[in-house]
Amino acid sequence: MRFCLAPAFVAALVFGHGAFAAEIDLGPRPAWLVGQMADGPLKDKLESCLGEPAKRTLFSISHRGAPLMFPEHTQEGYRAAARMGAGIVECDVTFTADKELVCRHSQNDLHTTTNILATELAGKCTKGFAPATGDQPASAECRTSDLTLAEFKSLRGKMDGADKTATSAEAYLKGTAPWRTELYGGAGTLMTHAESIRLFEDLGVAFTPELKAPEVAMPYEGMTQEDYAQKLIDDYKAAGIAPENVFAQSFNLADVLYWIENEPEFGKQAVYLDARRDLNPMDPSSFSPSMAELKAMGVNYIAPPLFVLLSLEDGKIVPSPYAREAKAAGLYLITWTLERSGPLSSGGGWYYQSIGEAIDGDGRVLEVVDVLAQQVGVKGIFSDWPATTSFYASCMGLD
Structure with a gap:
């Protein structure tokens, strides 16, 4: 399955809204990463694409803007992400004392x-x-x-x-x-959620707002959790954004199910961010609800951290049982977060924990992306520096 976008929006992704959105500049990082790779067919393929024009792709998802170098969830970071070819940009959504929605990670x-x-x-x-x-x-x-x-x-x-x-x-x-x-x-x-919608539309990118868990007790001054989830969707409806261009996310399954039931057009592409602490990605029997049960609830997209989708066999990075189970149930996979771990010379830390023995340097980044794309079959990867995923997707002809 491809991401489903309205025809007019597809044209915007290709041609851009205005001069800025049409310009893609990957900068030096993709070439630097390729230079760190071990010799082999993948490196040869990626080297052949260096210097070639890149396209905006939905595979390349901006995580918090471009926080490897720019302050996260700021206009400047969002613009940088779009310039690097991100096809989808994230505004994490929370609220102020007067219940206005704003972009912050928490x-x-x-x-x-x-x-x-x-x-x-x-x-x-x-x-x-x-x-x-x-x-x-x-x-x-x-x-x-x-x-x-x-x-x-x-x-x-x-x-x-x-x-x-x-x-x-x-x-x-x-x-x-x-x-x-x-x-x-x-x-x-800093930006409000509504301001981010206007900016992203102008930049010609799709939208992936994440409804963040409140730190205050809910209901908050009469606003229930359901009101909060609805308020997020209402901003897109007020802006005239087609539902198929929005990938609303939440770690709270109840939020996703609310959108599926009450805003079914938006709910079709609602993303369940899966970070269940009691789940063993190597043991499908630990999944509760199971992948099949999630699918039966109407969930179509699921997004765990990247280590959940990967495992090692004879020292090679391969899809995990979690990844295979999700695909068997008909769920579509997105993952997070590339380039958030710093230098990968010592295993990559939390995001690479299932494959740490194989991670010995930054040259492994594009190997991980390749396994996720070609073997796991993820539809998109969040990155703190979208030029990397944009480069890979453009080179491999991904959407």
């Missing part, structure tokens, strides 16, 4: 993703800055629900990170991972 990450602790709004945080003392790391907790929309919009996005050894708020804000960069961190324009 409701309580403002202290690590914005400059709030350097502003007067720090006094409104759920938990103010506490310096590191003895065995206690520095901490803070600032929520979108601590602020009105106007206050939220006054903040500036920054690279996600915090220095847990800090004794001042200023130092706490400087915790960017060494394999990211501050080069583009000086300007991070």
